Amino acid sequence: TNCLTTVWRLFKNLSEDQQRYEKQLIFEHPAFVKLCQQLLRDSRRMTRGDLVFSLHAVVNLGVPQNTLLVQTLLRVCQEKLNQLDNRCISVLATTLTGLDKDKNVSALQAGLQLLVEQRIPRIRDIFILQNLMKCVGKNAPVFLKKKLEMAVLKEIDHLTFPNALRVFLALVAMNYCSVPILNACSKKIQENVHDAPFRQLILILEACYTLQYRNVKLFSALADYVNSTAYLWDKKQIILFLSAFETLGFQPGELMRIFAEKVAEDPEFLNLKNLLIVLRVYSRLNYVPRGQKHLFFEALHSCLNKNLPQISNTELLKAVYSLCILGYLPHRALDELLQKDSRDELLLSDDLYKEQKEMMLRCVKACMELDSPSFMKPAFVLTENFSSLVSLNLRKARDALIELLGDENMFRQNVQLPYKYHIDFEIRMDSDRKKVLPIAAADDHADSSVQRLAFLFVPLSAFCLGTTHPQGKLAMKKRHLNKLGYHVILVLNKKFQDMTKEDAVEFLKGKIYSESAFPFSEVTVQDNN
Numbered sequence: 001t002n003c004l005t006t007v008w009r010l011f012k013n014l015s016e017d018q019q020r021y022e023k024q025l026i027f028e029h030p031a032f033v034k035l036c037q038q039l040l041r042d043s044r045r046m047t048r049g050d051l052v053f054s055l056h057a058v059v060n061l062g063v064p065q066n067t068l069l070v071q072t073l074l075r076v077c078q079e080k081l082n083q084l085d086n087r088c089i090s091v092l093a094t095t096l097t098g099l100d101k102d103k104n105v106s107a108l109q110a111g112l113q114l115l116v117e118q119r120i121p122r123i124r125d126i127f128i129l130q131n132l133m134k135c136v137g138k139n140a141p142v143f144l145k146k147k148l149e150m151a152v153l154k155e156i157d158h159l160t161f162p163n164a165l166r167v168f169l170a171l172v173a174m175n176y177c178s179v180p181i182l183n184a185c186s187k188k189i190q191e192n193v194h195d196a197p198f199r200q201l202i203l204i205l206e207a208c209y210t211l212q213y214r215n216v217k218l219f220s221a222l223a224d225y226v227n228s229t230a231y232l233w234d235k236k237q238i239i240l241f242l243s244a245f246e247t248l249g250f251q252p253g254e255l256m257r258i259f260a261e262k263v264a265e266d267p268e269f270l271n272l273k274n275l276l277i278v279l280r281v282y283s284r285l286n287y288v289p290r291g292q293k294h295l296f297f298e299a300l301h302s303c304l305n306k307n308l309p310q311i312s313n314t315e316l317l318k319a320v321y322s323l324c325i326l327g328y329l330p331h332r333a334l335d336e337l338l339q340k341d342s343r344d345e346l347l348l349s350d351d352l353y354k355e356q357k358e359m360m361l362r363c364v365k366a367c368m369e370l371d372s373p374s375f376m377k378p379a380f381v382l383t384e385n386f387s388s389l390v391s392l393n394l395r396k397a398r399d400a401l402i403e404l405l406g407d408e409n410m411f412r413q414n415v416q417l418p419y420k421y422h423i424d425f426e427i428r429m430d431s432d433r434k435k436v437l438p439i440a441a442a443d444d445h446a447d448s449s450v451q452r453l454a455f456l457f458v459p460l461s462a463f464c465l466g467t468t469h470p471q472g473k474l475a476m477k478k479r480h481l482n483k484l485g486y487h488v489i490l491v492l493n494k495k496f497q498d499m500t501k502e503d504a505v506e507f508l509k510g511k512i513y514s515e516s517a518f519p520f521s522e523v524t525v526q527d528n529n
Contacts (some may be wrong), residue, residue: 001046001049001050001053001054001057003035004035004039004053004054004057004058004061005053005054005056005057007026007057007061008056008057008060008061011023011026011060011061012060023061023062026061027062036058036063036069039054039058039069039073040068040069040072043072043073043076044076044079046076048080048083048084048085048088049087049088051073051076051077051080051088052077052084052088052091052092052095053091054073055070055073055074055077055092055095056091056092056094056095058070058073059095059098059099060095060098065099065100065102065105066102071104074104074105074108075104077092077108078104078107078108078111081108081111081112081115082115084115086119086122086123086125086128087128089112089115089116089119089128089132090125090127090128090131090132091131092108092112092135093112093116093131093132093134093135094131094134094135096108096109096112096135097134097135097137097173109135109137112135112136113135113136113140113144116132116135116136116144116148117144117147120132120147120148120151121151123151124154124155125155126152126155126158126159126160126163126167127163127166129148129151129152129155129167130152130163130166130167130169130170131170132148133145133148133152133167133170133171133173133174133176134169134170134173134174136148136174137173137174138173138174138175138176140174145174145176148174149176149178149180149181152167152178152181153178153180153181156180156181156184159184159185159188160188161188161189161191161192161195161196164184164185164188164189165185165189165196165200165203165204167181167185168182168185168189168203168204168207169203169207171207171211172207172210172211175210175211176211177211177212177213179213182211182213182215183215186215186217186218189204189218189221190217190218190221193221193222193225194225198233198237201222201225201226201241202240202241202244204218204222205219205222205241205244205245205247205248206244208248209244209247209248214248214250214465216250216465216466219245219248219250219252219465219466220252222241223241223245223250223252223254223255224254226238226241226252226255227252227254227255227258230255230258230259235259235262235269236274238255238258238259238262239259239274239277239278241255242255242256242259242277242278242281243277243280243281245281245285246280246281246284246285248465249284249285249461249464249465249471250285250464250465250466251285251286251287251464251465251467251469253287256281256282256285256287256289257289259278260282260287260288260289260292260296261289261292263278263296263299263300264289264292264295264296264299267299267300267302267303270303272307272310272311272315275300275303275304275307275319276315276318276319276322278300279300279318279319279322279323280318280322282322282326283321283322283323283325283326283472284325284471284472284473285464285471285472286325286326286464286469286470286471286472286475288326288327297323297326297328300323301323301328301330301333304319304323304330304333305330305332305333308332308333308336313337313345313346314346314353314357316333316336316337317337317346317357317360317361317364318360319333320333320334320337320364321360321363321364322472324363324364324367324368324371324476325363325367325472325473325475325476326472327367327371327476327479329367329368329371329372334364334368337364346361362419362420363476366419366420366480367476367480369419370419370479370480370483370484371479371480371483375483381417381418381484381485383412383415383416383417383426393457393493393497394413394424394425394457396496396497396501396504397424397425397455397457397491397496397504397508398413398425399501400501400504400505400507400508401425401427401508403501403505404505404508404509404512405427405436407438409438409439409440410427410436410437410438410439411425411426411427411436411439412425412426412439413425413426415454417481417484418484419480421477421480421481421484423454423455423456423481423486424455424456424457425454425455426439426452426453426454426455426486427452427453427455427512428450428451428452428453429450429451429452429453429512430449430450430451431449431450431451433451433513434513436512437450451487452485452486452487453486453487453489453512454481454486454487454488454489455489455491455511456474456477456478456488456489456490456491457491457493457496458470458474458490458491458492458493459492459493459494460492460494462474463492468490468492470490474490478490489511491511
C-alpha cells in the first residue's frame with residue numbers, strides 16, 4: 001500500500017505528457033506486475049485503511065476497471081464496508097466517483113449510501129462530508145441530500161477556503177442548490193479569491209450556472225480580481241472568463257473594456273472559435289466600449305472577413321446575427337450569408353435549430369433595413385391588434401391603465417408591428433406630452449405631432465444580472481422601436497406585480513407624463529451606464 005500510494009503521489013504531480021510516458025513505464029515494469037499480484041492475493045487480509053488506499057491508488061494510476069484486480073478490491077470493500085471508519089469512507093467515496101457504473105460499483109455505492117445515512121450525525125469533518133456528497137451523487141434521495149446539507153451547515157463556521165471550493169463542486173455533484181451553504185462558500189471565496197487558480201475560478205462560475213445560483217457580489221469579486229490581474233492572464237483565459245460570465249447573464253464591464261482594447265490593438269490572436277465566443281458574449285451582454293466603438297467593430301469585422309472562406313453557414317449566421325444585435329452591419333459577410341445557396345441550406349436543413357435559425361435570419365433582415373443609415377422614420381406604422389385577450393401577468397397593468405386613463409379606448413394592447421415586433425401596450429399623446437389621445441382620434445393624425453409610447457413588460461432575465469441594463473435582444477428591439485417612432489418604456493414585470501393597485505397606477509402615471517421617462521434622443525446600444 002505504501003509503495004502504491006507513493007507512486008500515485010509522485011505520478012499526480014506530473015504534467016499530462018509526463019504522465020502518459022511514466023504510466024507506460026510503470027505498467028511495463030516487472031515489479032509493478034508482482035506488486036499487483038501480491039495485492040490480489042492479500043486483499044482479504046489487508047487492514048481497512050490499506051484496502052481503500054490501495055484501491056484509490058490503483059484506480060488513479062489507470063489500472064482498467066474491468067481487470068480482476070480492481071473488481072476483486074471492489075468486492076472486498078463491499079464485504080468490509082461496515083468496518084470502515086469515516087476517513088476510509090471518504091477515500092472510498094472519492095474513488096467511486098472516478099469509476100463507471102458496473103455491478104460491483106453500483107452495489108458498493110448503494111451500501112455506502114446506507115452507511116452514510118447512519119453515520120452523518122457523527123461526522124464533524126467538512127472535508128469528509130463533501131467527499132460523501134460527491135459519492136451519493138445527484139440520484140440520491142432528497143432526504144439524504146438534506147441530511148448532508150444540515151451536517152455541513154453545523155460545521156460551516158469552520159469552513160476553510162479550500163473546503164469552500166470543494167463544497168461548491170460537491171453540491172454540483174449532488175445537483176442540489178443549498179443557498180445557505182453557497183452563500184457561506186461565496187463569502188469565503190470572495191475573501192480569498194487571490195489564492196484561487198484559474199481553473200478553480202472557472203469551475204466556480206460553471207457551478208453557479210449548473211445550480212442556477214446567482215450572487216452578484218461573488219461575480220463582481222471574481223471579475224474585479226481578473227481585472228486587476230489581467231496582465232497575468234492569457235487572452236484565451238480571459239475569453240473563457242467572459243464566456244462563463246455570459247452564461248450567467250452577468251456583465252463584467254471593466255473586464256470587457258480591457259479585453260475590447262486588446263482586440264482593437266491586435267485582432268490576429270482571434271481564431272474562428274474564439275471570434276464566435278467574443279461576438280456572442282458582447283452581443284448578449286450588450287456591450288460596446290465607449291471611445292473605441294469603431295476600432296472594435298472594424299477589428300471584429302476584419303477577423304470575420306478573414307475566416308469567410310472556411311466558415312460554415314450556421315457559424316456565419318451566428319456571427320452576423322451577433323454583430324447586427326450590436327447595431328453593426330458587416331456588409332461582405334451579409335452578402336455571403338444572403339446568397340441563395342447559403343440561405344436555402346440554412347432554411348431547408350431539418351435540424352433541431354431550424355426555428356432558431358429562421359428567427360436569427362429575420363432579425364438580420366430587420367437590422368439591414370432599420371439600422372441602415374438611409375432608413376427614415378416612417379410617418380405612419382402599420383399595426384394590428386394581435387388579440388383582445390391579455391395574458392394573466394398583464395391584467396394588472398391593463399386595469400391600472402383603465403383606472404388612470406378612464407377608458408379602454410385610450411390605449412391599445414397586444415399590438416403587432418412590422419418585422420414581427422410586439423408591444424404590450426401602446427399609448428398616444430400630443431406633442432407637448434400633456435394629454436393622452438384616444439386611439440381612434442390619434443389614427444387621424446399621421447403626422448409627427450402625435451407621440452407614441454410603447455410599454456414593454458419584461459422579465460428580470462432580459463437584463464444583465466443585478467442591473468437594469470438590457471441584454472442584446474431587448475436592446476435591439478428597443479432601438480428598432482425607436483426607429484419606428486416609438487418611445488419605449490421598459491417595466492420590470494416582477495417588480496410591477498409586487499406593487500399595490502394604487503402604487504401601480506402612480507407608477508404608470510409617472511412613466512407616461514414624466515419627461516425623463518422617455519427622452520426623444522434614440523437609445524444607443526452602447527449605453528453602458
